[in-house]
Amino acid sequence: MSGSPALWSYLAAAPLTWLTVTLLAFLGASILSRALRHSPLANPVLVSVCIIATVLWLGGTDYDSYFEGAQFIHFLLGPATVSLAAPLFDNRGTIRRLAAPILLALIVGSSVAVLSAVALAQAFGLPEPVILSLSPKSTTAPVAIGISEAVGGIPGLTAVLVILTGVIGAVIVTPLMNLLRIRDWRARGFAVGVAAHGIGTARAFQVNETAGAYAGVGMALNALLTSLLVPLLVSWLI
Amino acid sequence: MLSALSLLLTCQLAGELVTRGAGLPMPGPVVGLAMLLALLVARPSLIETIRPTAAITLANLSLFFVPAGVGVVANLDVLSADWPAILAVLALSTVLAMLAAVGAFLAALRLLRRDEA
Numbered sequence: 001m002s003g004s005p006a007l008w009s010y011l012a013a014a015p016l017t018w019l020t021v022t023l024l025a026f027l028g029a030s031i032l033s034r035a036l037r038h039s040p041l042a043n044p045v046l047v048s049v050c051i052i053a054t055v056l057w058l059g060g061t062d063y064d065s066y067f068e069g070a071q072f073i074h075f076l077l078g079p080a081t082v083s084l085a086a087p088l089f090d091n092r093g094t095i096r097r098l099a100a101p102i103l104l105a106l107i108v109g110s111s112v113a114v115l116s117a118v119a120l121a122q123a124f125g126l127p128e129p130v131i132l133s134l135s136p137k138s139t140t141a142p143v144a145i146g147i148s149e150a151v152g153g154i155p156g157l158t159a160v161l162v163i164l165t166g167v168i169g170a171v172i173v174t175p176l177m178n179l180l181r182i183r184d185w186r187a188r189g190f191a192v193g194v195a196a197h198g199i200g201t202a203r204a205f206q207v208n209e210t211a212g213a214y215a216g217v218g219m220a221l222n223a224l225l226t227s228l229l230v231p232l233l234v235s236w237l238i
Numbered sequence: 239m240l241s242a243l244s245l246l247l248t249c250q251l252a253g254e255l256v257t258r259g260a261g262l263p264m265p266g267p268v269v270g271l272a273m274l275l276a277l278l279v280a281r282p283s284l285i286e287t288i289r290p291t292a293a294i295t296l297a298n299l300s301l302f303f304v305p306a307g308v309g310v311v312a313n314l315d316v317l318s319a320d321w322p323a324i325l326a327v328l329a330l331s332t333v334l335a336m337l338a339a340v341g342a343f344l345a346a347l348r349l350l351r352r353d354e355a
Contacts, residue, residue, distance in 0.1 A: 020303075021307035022304055022305060022308075025299075025304070026300075026301045026304055028343075035312065041240065042339050043300075043303055044300055045300045045303060046283065046305055046307075047306075048304050049304060049307040049310070052304070052308050053277065053308055054266070055336075056308070060284040061246060063308065063309060064307075066308060067305060070304070070308065071305065073301060073304065073305050074302065074305040075301055076295065077267070077302045077303065077306075078250045078266070078267040079246040079247060079250055079267075079268075079295060080295040080296065080302055081265070081268060081270070081271055081297050082246045082249045082253070082267050082270040082271050082274055083246055083274075083288065083291065083292035083296060083310050084271050084283065084292075084296070085249075085271050085272075085274035085275040085288075085292075085297045086269075086274075086278075086288050086289055086292035086296075087292070087296065088275060088294075089275060089278040089279070089285055090285070090289075090317065090351060091283075098347075100345050100346045100349075100350060101342075101343045101344075101346035101350070103343070104333065104342045105339045105340070105341075105342040105346065107341035107342075108338045108339060108342035109293075109323045109336075109338050109339025109342065110335075111338075112331075112334050112335045112338035112339075113331060113332075113334075113335035113338075116330065116331040116334045116335065117327060117331040119327075120326075120327040120330055120331055121323075121324075121327050124323040124326065124327060124348055125323075125326050126320055126323055126324065126327070127273070127320070130317065130320060131262070134324070134327060134328075137328060137331070137332075137337055138332070139300075139349060140308075141299075141300075141302075141303040142299070142302065142303065142329050143265060143267070145265075145306050146264075146266070146267060147264070147265055147266065150263045150265055151263060151266060151282060152258075154309075154329075155306055155309065155334045156306050156307065156308070156309020157309075157317070158306075158308050159306035159309065159310065160307050160309040160310040161301075161324070161328065163303075163307065164328055165328050165331075165332055168328055168329050168332050169332045169336065170330065172329075172333060172336070173336060176336065176337075176339070178245060180262070180273075180340075182340055182344070183286025184343075184344060184347070186343070187340045187344050187347070188340065189342040190339060190343055191335075191336045191337075191339035191340035191343065192337045193336035194336075195332050195336040195339060196336070198299060198300070221292070223271070224268065224271070224272065227264040227265055227268040229261075231263030231264055231325070234263075235263075238247035
């Protein structure tokens with residue numbers, strides 16, 4: 001092991017290392033998630049973040065060196081956000097058919113998601129950067145990270161809060177809707193899409209195909225509305 | 239693939255130029271999304287160019303936010319005291335948002351049906 005310190009310092013500084021570690025961690029986490037039948041609690045993003053954080057901690061690597069490599073993956077958030085236009089366009093028939101319920105539920109659900117997060121966070125006395133990072137938590141992660149950056153939150157914190165929101169929504173939605181005896185799959189799906197973005201949408205698809213389609217529409221429309229709402233509300237509330 | 243990627247990046251770049259140029263507080267890619275949607279409405283045949291590439295990016299969407307998620311390790315010690323409150327806010331706010339959305343959706347459906355009847 002005589003050459004290992006030199007080898008380690010090469011590896012720790014090379015962007016290739018962290019790009020590869022990120023891909024392998026996510027691949028491993030995806031296999032685990034599949035083995036656990038896509039349980040929301042074994043979310044691949046949460047699991048791979050934990051794996052990578054442990055690797056960084058064990059190797060004494062700071063986040064900046066890690067990001068040198070991981071930025072190539074991070075960059076793809078932008079084009080991925082733009083490509084959300086495709087499923088939205090493909091679902092235009094659905095949106096047109098039920099325009100009134102969809103628009104009303106979107107405006108009400110999206111406003112409650114943002115307002116309740118900010119008001120509760122203020123009531124709990126959380127620091128301002130945390131409140132700002134919390135505000136877009138119901139929006140799909142690439143858009144939420146962009147909103148957080150734009151209003152002065154902590155993008156990394158927003159990423160984790162968004163994922164936790166998705167996991168909470170995905171775990172709660174079915175028992176909550178059954179408890180309230182709501183049987184309309186369109187309403188159930190749309191609500192979880194607005195409140196818990198992609199992770200909620202994935203859960204809706206597992207339960208019912210119609211619920212999944214409406215959840216996808218709710219998620220995409222909410223991404224558009226929240227990026228208007230949060231900057232407006234932030235300048236007004238905080 | 240190449241033309242789809244060019245179209246996605248062009249929309250994103252245009253979105254960044256608009257938001258930065260006009261000093262808008264919203265993320266540039268979201269304006270890019272709106273622009274692409276407008277293009278698709280104007281020329282529906284474009285969807286065939288976009289769809290395969292969009293399907294690939296969207297299927298791997300969760301991978302793309304891992305690097306930002308790892309960023310939270312940088313804030314972990316600062317926030318350790320706040321985590322119980324943060325989790326409470328997330329859980330309460332998510333339930334409230336779901337109840338509000340499902341209530342509004344059902345109420346609007348009921349109004350529509352009454353109009354038709």
